[in-house]
Amino acid sequence: MIPDESRFESDPLVALGPRPPLPEGWTVGSPDPHDPEDLARLTALLRAHEKHGRGWAGASVDDVLVEVSEEGLRMRENVVVRDSAGVIHAWGSSHDRAGGRMLFVHVxxxxxxDDDAQACSDVLVDWAVAQAEAVGAARGLEVQQIDTGAFADDDRQHRWLETAGFERVRHWWQMKRPVAPDEAGLVPSPDGWEDRGVRFRLVRRGPDGMPDHDDLREVHEVLEEAFRDHFNSWEETFDEFLHRLREDPGHRWDHWWVAELVDDPEHPRPVGALVGTETGSEDGPSGSYVAYLGVLEAARGRGVGKGLLRTVIADAAVRGRDRVGIEVDADSPTGAHELYLAMGWETSYVTESWHREVPVPKG
Structure with a gap:
């Protein structure tokens, strides 16, 4: 259930308490989602952060709006540090992602x-800790996790996070696979096909063009069960799941697939799901991205995962796209990455998860 009111403390100064130790004339506040200058500045900061960390920038103003718009603020809160002229030099965003897990953007x-940058970082972290306490208290938790990320080559970010009490807990391969036009024939039709008792199909659409509600619930249930024992998996309600995925600028309902066993055609059983998105490009065709791929344990060995991946590749080729991206847990003991390597994916860059557990004050 999405709360009617945010679980965060909306006033950064209340969250931070006494005035943070910043350079003379610098202030802490909230970004204005209606101010083009604020949006442009946040986008520039995020793109510079990406370029330093992985060699290229991909963020757009739409990605910023996910964090700072009124709709985004139902589950998020933001803070910025400005100089005496009002220019933003640092930005933090917290996302009430699921019970027990709060995501933190730190730019x-x-x-x-160095001294000014360190002071900005300290303010962002102190603010995030205060927000973790507020969210954890609203959810009735004893401990609230802060989950933030860093590029593997960003030594400055690593130093700050370690000093602030975060622990590096996971590595992720950000993988990409080229798509050729003739791969449109990898499957009979990306809209729907069958193989060895497994049917792969798009989520159904109603007369109004909206997706079938029961199909969406099946996707959510399959993914929740498939990832239940995976690293840092936290239960996410159906409403939270839909709200979050619809915020993605690349969200498309015709990028959601279900895999179901049809050994008994009268009672098909959902056993796999793939949620894809569209990714943009500044100088070429767009691409597809696998946001989620889950297969139930009872169906493993039936070619469900490979079939879903072949489907999204074929769909990308039909759409004239030149790549499909995916994030892979580099530390997973399952060896799932071997399937991606065998199907042509290669690592473009590596990211890391860093966690800090925040005790929630009682009362």
Whole structure:
């Protein structure tokens, strides 16, 4: 259930308490989602952060709006640090992702003097801890996890996070696979096909063009069960799941697939799901991205995962796209990455998960 009111403390100064130790004239506040200058500045900071960490920038103003727009603020809160002229030099965003897990975006301008950059980082972390306490208290938790990320080559970010009490807990391969036009024939039709008692199909659509509600619930249930024992898996309600995925600028209902066993045609059983998105490009065709791929344990060995991947590749080829991306748990003991390697995926860059467990004050 999405709360009617945010679980966060909306006033950064209330969250932070006494005035943070910043350079003379610098202030802490909230970004204005209606101010083009604020949006442009946040986008520039995020793109510079990406370029430093992985060699290229992909963020757009739409990605920023996911964090700062009124709709986004139902499950998020933001803080910025401005200089005496009102220019934003640091940005933090917290996302009430699921019970027990709060995501934290931590961006500080590249090129700031070390002392000023460190002061900005300290403010962002202190604010995130205060928000974790607020969210954890609203959810009735004893401990609230802060989950933040870093690029594997970003030594500055690593140093700050470690000093602030975060622990590096996971590595992720960000993988990409090229798509050729003739791969449209990898499957009979990306809209629907069958093989060895497994049917792969798009989520059904109603007369109004909206997806079938029961199909969406099946996707959610399959993914929840498939990832139940995976690293840092937290239960997410159906409403939270839909709300979050629909916020993605690349969200498309015709990128959601279900795999079901049809050994008994009268009672098909959902056993796999793939949620894809569209990714943009500044200088070429767009791509597809596998946001979620889950297969129930009872169906493993039936070619469900491979069939879903072949489907999204074929769909990308039909749409004239030139790549499909996916994130892979580099530390997983399952060896699932071997399937991706065998099907042509290669690692583009590596990211990391860093966690800090925040005790929630009682009362």
């Amino acid at each position: 500080v301008e590249r090129g700031l003097p």
